[in-house]
Amino acid sequence: MSTRKQFCTFSLNGLFFGVEVLRVQEVIRYQEMTAVPLAPSMVEGLINLRGQIVTAIDLRRRLELPPRTGDSLPLNVVVRSDDGAVSLLVDEIGDVVEIDDDAFERKPETLTGVARELVQGVYKLRDRLLLVLDTEKTINVTSPGGHAPKSVS
Amino acid sequence: MTTNDELQQQLIQDLLIESFEGLDRFDREMLALEKGAGTTDTPNVIFRVIHTIKGTAGCLGLTKIESVAHVGENLLSALREGKVSVSPPLINALLAYADALREMLRSLETERHEGEADYSELLRRLQDLNCETAVPVPSAAPPAPAGWGLFEEEPAAETPVTPPQTTVAKVLPIMPESEPAARTGSGGNSANAPSAADSAIRVNVDQLDKLMNLVGELVLARNQIVQHCGPAQDHGLLAASQRLNLITTELQEGVMKTRMQPIGNIWAKFPRVVRDVASELGKEVQLVMEGNQTELDRTIIEAIKDPLTHIVRNAIDHGIEGPAERRAAGKPETGMLILRAFHEGGQVNIEIMDDGRGVNIVRVKQKAIERGLVSVEQAGRLSDREALNLIFLPGFSTAEKVTNVSGRGVGMDVVKTNIEKIGGAVDVVSDSGRGSTVKIKIPLTLAIIPALIVTSGGERFAIPQVSLLELVRLEDDQKRKGIELLCGTPVYRLRGRLLPLCYLNQQLKLVPATAGQLAADSAQADAVNMVVLQADGRQFGLVVDQINDTEEIVVKPLGKQLKGISCFAGATIMGDGRVALILDVLGLAQHANIVSEVRDRAQPDKARADQTAGDRQTLLLFDAGASSRMAIPLSMVARLEEFPRKSVERSGDQEVIQYRGQIIPLIRVADHIARVGIPPQDLSDPMQVVIYAENGRSVGLVVGRIDDIVEEVITVKRDSSGRGTLGSVVIKEKVTDLLDVSAIIRAADPAFYLDHPATLAA
Incomplete structure (x- = not known):
């Protein structure tokens, strides 16, 4: 007996990633952004998502991949989290794929770098590999600086 | 589909809300x-x-x-x-009984059962x-009023004494609690008219917040539509x-109001x-509440609940004396x-006044020294007002003995922090001897605040x-001379006081430069814009590229x-739909090292200490050039300017x-x-000019020197001593004349107040 899961897929620097469809709130095209001074470098800025202020994280920088080249604009994959929505900036958006759990394999022990921390595992598709991201870990970026978080009212 | 369990939970939830409200009412009555x-009702x-519970x-x-x-119901x-009459033991027992019910309800809320207490x-x-x-009332058959049969496990055993009101019991806790004062004021009693109760419903707060968000979005969409329709010719569309x-x-506006x-x-x-507190301490206290209907945003209400309770307890514990002491002091025992x-000036003011012994300033100072909060020498320098503010220091408590009620030393500083957290003061x-007031x-709201962009x-x-x-805007000459460097740290002399400056673009690392470089650069710029801010009692100037506008922001x-x-x-989201960041002034000041992170409140700033009671007015103090200090209300002042003497021209005389x-x-x-x-002294160059504007006309008042801006209670001590003045007042221990601006203008320019269109200021 096997279960099937749906993943929202996207590409990043030629790699094929997926996040569970249930975690994804929506996918939207590039939005104008407000940069946040003093923020961690992977925070690209803030976008206005229908009145909600959403932090956009540059997934390339988060995964320590080379920066985006050319003038194509990234897309927002807005994922839900306990702390409200967060946007992940990706190169291109793919289909929603439904995959059998049988195709899952844990990440190889030899995986290094940030990917080791953020990739949950790999699905073996017919023609390529799908890297599944742990969204909670991915958006868990804390700002530098020694100041204690201030409560915001 | 709702399962039975969910339905049960929902019903329990309703029971909890209604019962807590009901018990509060029970206490009050x-x-x-x-x-x-x-009243007879x-x-x-009660x-x-x-009975409903x-x-x-x-x-x-x-x-x-x-x-x-059930047991309490019988007694009630x-x-x-x-059949029983009101007596202190009865009241005490019934209040304890209400607490017991509360305890069980709370247990039901958190642990989902009624608790084990006996x-x-x-x-x-x-x-x-x-x-x-x-x-004796037979305990097996509680009197049950008619018209409330749904939850009645047995038929009404007695004829209810007041049948018309009892039917109302069903809808009773739905209304937001109306206050006793309001209630008597409106002539009604607590049995809400059914129409009023029927017209109110409970709404989940999240729902309101969601609505608020959506309305904010609608406002933005509206702005865009209106902008696009501007040039359109289509009348229907317009x-x-x-x-x-x-x-x-x-x-x-409507949605905003729902949150109030x-x-x-x-x-x-x-x-x-x-x-409770008073009886525990053996004191007699009468509570008077004014302005029950003053409205606040619900988030603020939540935030001030605990601080207020603490202040009230403190006032009874430390402020109000015991009956014997009061009698000795010639005060009523109660x-x-x-x-x-x-409401005042877009803010809500809350005052907690007691007529107790007041704060013993000598003791406060002693205590602060004992606790190592200030040095002996510092304490000696403190004014009474400054010394009073010592009670807000962490770890301070003046109570001679720690009582059950207050005095654990976690009091007033927490109060202060909590209130400041929501942007209050x-x-x-x-x-001394006559009481104290906490202000x-x-x-009004945290959701929407006025802000400078x-x-x-x-x-x-x-x-x-x-x-x-x-x-402050520095132009031409001023900006070169105005900003000085103190070992590379820029400062500005604001009315004789040194104001530390920080550059926003440098603080936020928007430019790779030091403050010294920026200060040097600013001499080249067209003008320097400075926002004078106050954080934790310190003032500092924040230099920005541009000052745009004030706006209400969400x-x-x-x-x-x-x-x-x-x-x-x-x-926040700006009118064009883009996001803008809101600066945390205190955080920024800490980031720029203007205030140290450990709050040093031993020397409270003058500005803060000046905020006292009464009808305050903000006054501009200046030296008129005739060696006497003068003041005019700041509200009459449009701008303060400096002009070189050579720019004065003549038109007629x-x-x-x-x-x-x-x-x-x-x-x-x-x-x-x-x-x-006393001959008028020579005026300085550049001349200090107060621009006064009224009805679209302006006039420049040339003064010797601008001294300060203060907030003072104006009580005229001496009537007019000479022409051009309204009288004398004492401000900061110095006699100050109040300038009669209109008389002077009338004397100099009779045309200024005439109705015909201004010829000079056209």
């Missing part, structure tokens, strides 16, 4: 009864509250609550029928009280967009708090505690208006990724100056107030 202030109201609990199978409620029924002793007390009556515009505004709650909602529990709330005034100023490094930032003191929190950046308090495209007359104040024997 009980206290009214104790004071003899109850009071026993009925009875109905308990009992009935609902019974229906939901909450047998413990039901049985406890006897009370209602006049109330048999309390129940016996209640029964004993009931048995003291001549006619009319529709206008209508959309109006409706959106109204909707926005009268402060009476949190005050409702104070009569009980006061009674102490007064007054809670007052009112707290201050104490004390009159709290808080914003500035630009720096191409980005817009919002600065909450509460921390804003003034704006505050939204930042995601956790950005929470650690202390410079930002949140974000009037000195004039070109100013912002206008020709305005200059009036030398010294000429009009000259004292006998």
Whole structure:
């Protein structure tokens, strides 16, 4: 007996990633952004998502991949989290794929770098590999600086 | 589909909300009864509250609550029928009984069962009280009013004493609690008219927040539509967009209002708090509450609940004396505690006044020294006002002994922190032997605040208006001379005081430069814009590229990724739909090392210490050039300017100056107030000019030197001493004359107040 899961897929620097469809709130095209001074470098800025202020994280920088080249604009994959929505900036958006759990394999022990921390595992598709991201870990970026978080009212 | 379990949970939830509200009302009515202030209906109201709880609990199978409620109900029924009379033991037992019910309900709320506590002793007390009556009430058949059959496990055993009201019991707890004062004021009693109860419903707060968000979005969409329709020729479209515009505004206001709650909602529990604390300490205290209906945003209401309770307890514990001491001091034995709330200047003011012994300043200083909060020498220098503020220091407590009620030393500093967290301010005034007053100023709402929008490094930032003191713009000469460097740190002399400066673009690392470089660069810029801010009692100047406008902004929190950046308090969405960051002035000041992170409150700033009671007015102090200090209300001042003497021109026999495209007359104040024997001194160059504007006309008042801006209570000590003045007042221990501006203008330029169109200021 096997279960099937749906993943929202996207590409990043030629790699094929997926996040569970249930975690994804929506996918939207590039939005104008407000940069946040003093923020961690992977925070690209803030976008206005229908009145909600959403932090956009540059997934390339988060995964320590080379920066985006050319003038194509990234897309927002807005994922839900306990702390409200967060946007992940990706190169291109793919289909929603439904995959059998049988195709899952844990990440190889030899995986290094940030990917080791953020990739949950790999699905073996017919023609390529799908890297599944742990969204909670991915958006868990804390700002530098020694100041204690201030409560915001 | 709703399962039975969910339905049960929902019903329990409703029971909890209704019962807590009902018990609060129970407390209030009980206290009214104790004071003899109850109406004939009071026993009925109390009875109905308990009856509703009992009935609902019974229906939901909450047998413990039901049985406890039942015992009290019997006693209340006897009370209602006049079989038992009001006595202190009765009141005490019934209040304890209400607490027992609360305890069980709370346990039900958190642990989903009624709790293990044993109330048999309390129940016996209640029964004993009931048995003291001549006619024992059969405990098996509680009197049940008619018209409330749904949750009744047995048919009404007696004819209800007041059948018309009892039917109302069903809808009773739905209304937001109306205050006793309001209630008597409106002529009605607590049995709400059914129409009022029927017209109110409960709404989940999240729902309101969601609505608020959506309305904010609608406002933005509306702005865009209106912009696009501007050039359109289609009349139908234009009319529709206008209508959309109006409706959106109204909707926005309406939704805002739904979040407002009268402060009476949190005050409702104070009569009980006061009674309990006072009786515990053996004191007699009368509580007076004014301004129950003052409305506040619900988030603020939540935030001030605990600080207020603490202040109230403190006032009774430390402020109000015991009856013997009061008698000795020639005061009535019963102490007064007054809670007052009112709106003023877009803020809510809350005052907690007591007529107790006041704060003993000598003891405060002693204590502060003992605790190592200030040095002996520092303490000696402190003014009384400054010394009073010591009580807000962490780890301070003046209580001679730590009581159960207060004095654990975690008090006032927490109060202060909590109030400042929501953008408020707290201050104490004390009159030794006659009482003290705690004053709290808080914003109306946290959701929407007035803010100044500035630009720096191409980005817009919002600065909450509460921390804003003034704006300074340095042009031409001023900017070169104005900003000085102190070992590379830029400072500015603001009316004789050194103001530390920080550059927003440098603080936020928008430019890779040091403050010194930026100060040097600013000499090259067209003008320097400075926002004078106050953080934690310190003033500093924030240099920005551009000052845009003030706006009401909707505050939204930042995601956790950005929470650690202390410079930002949140974000907001601007009119064009883009996001702008809101500066956290205190965080920014800490980031720029203007205030150290460990709050050094030992030397409270003058500005803060000056905020005292009464009808305050902000005054501009200046030296008129005739060696006397003068003052005019700041509200009359449009701007303060400096002009080189050479720019003065003449028109007829009037000195004039070109100013912002206008020709305005200059009036030398010294000429009009000259004292006998003191010749007017030579005016400085550049001349200091106060621009005074009225009805679109301006006039420049030439003064010797601008001294300061102060907030003072004006009480004229001496009537007019010479022409051109309204009288003399004492400001900061110095005699100051109040300038009669209109008299001087009339004398110099009779045309100024005439009705015909201005010829000079056209």
